[in-house]
Amino acid sequence: MIKTPFTELFGCKHPIMLAGMNWVTTPELVAAVCNAGALGIFATARCTPDEARQNIRKIRELTDKPFGINQLLILGQVARDVIDVAIEEKVPVINYTLGKPWFIDQVHAYGGKVIGTTAYVKHAVKAEQLGCDAIIVTGAEAAAHGEEATTLVMLPIIASKVKIPIISAGGYGSGRGLAAALALGASAISMGTRFALTKESMVHENFKQLCLKASENDTIVSSKFDGMRGRALKTPVTERIVKGGFPLVEAFQGAFETKQYLKLNWPQFIGLSFKMMSADSEHPIWVQARQAAGFRRHTMAIYDGNTKEGIYFAGQILGACDDVPSVKELIDRIMVEAEATIKKNNAAIA
Ligand SMILES: Cc1cc2nc3c(=O)[nH]c(=O)nc-3n(C[C@H](O)[C@H](O)[C@H](O)COP(=O)(O)O)c2cc1C
Known part of the structure; x- marks a missing residue:
């Protein structure tokens, strides 16, 4: 012990x-x-x-x-x-x-x-x-x-x-x-x-199997997954997201789904968004939009095993x-x- x-x-x-x-x-x-x-x-x-x-x-x-x-x-x-x-x-x-x-x-x-x-x-x-x-x-x-x-x-x-x-x-x-x-x-x-x-x-x-095959070099770091610097499993979709531009449509879609998921009504959702945008917030609106888009893709990976569209956060220890x-x-x-x-x-x- x-x-x-x-x-x-x-x-x-x-x-x-x-x-x-x-x-x-x-x-x-x-x-x-x-x-x-x-x-x-x-x-x-x-x-x-x-x-x-x-x-x-x-x-x-x-x-x-x-x-x-x-x-x-x-x-x-x-x-x-x-x-x-x-x-x-x-x-x-x-x-x-x-x-x-x-x-x-x-x-x-x-x-x-x-x-x-x-x-x-x-x-x-x-x-x-x-x-x-x-x-x-x-x-x-x-x-x-x-x-x-x-x-x-x-x-x-x-x-x-x-x-x-x-x-x-x-x-x-x-x-x-x-x-x-x-x-x-x-x-x-x-x-x-x-x-x-x-x-x-x-x-x-599906993701457990992908992780077992991955090495310590098969992760990728970007702030494009959810607005904050994050490390995810390297897959065709994460590589595409890292090279791509701002996912506007996905961000709105994700924001809406986040609202539904957290069971917020519109005033609560708008209030939360403004609060997060406030002067002392370290998380401006574009970060939140990215988070909303990321939210969808994380659940696609973890719950649905969607390897074509999902993002799976994983660390370098995958190699071991x-x-x-x-x-x-x-x-x-x-x-x-x-x-x-x-x-x-x-x-x-x-
Ligand atoms: C799928 C996933 C979701 C995560 N969600 C959170 C979270 O909600 N809150 C948090 O503080 N950290 C979160 N983390 C980070 C972990 O708490 C932890 O810092 C990280 O997994 C440690 O690195 P390791 O994966 O190499 O062990 C998440 C990590 C993963 C893989």
């Missing part, structure tokens, strides 16, 4: 976290991760507040272990309402990204913990100052929204600047990776791409993924390999 500040703080057996992944994280996947001794996080970006509550209650039916939710704060009022639900439901861990948290004291009041997600050293320092209990640091290798700096560079810098536990995200899937993250100053790893390739993951079989184990098999083998790696390295000390 490996004990770290992460396992102590969150009360789980292993220093491993399921990354919040919109669409991919289901109550079943989250509970499987928790029941196997790691920390499961459910991404609520696709949920209305009522759906978030139902999913939280479903997770509680499937596990009695600690778990968390992940919310994108750029979603404005919808994000506020979902966070309110999570607080009412006393969700043990609230993980936020893309925004400033206003709810830390409320979560602490019932004994919950807050994890901020960042891809920048300065934001990690800020998250600690704001009162976060831990931070996720996303390196360039990651699926979806990493930035340019790599884990190898960022972790030691952040570890020298903050005292709260660091969870390293981006590029993990093995015990050697976990051992390396701990050596660099992290207390745990967060895995997205790897957990999406497990038996319990609902990602469509050559099977579809159960969640428990994956976690157990990572822990065995991590312990062996640490023991071997310790034995090298003369």
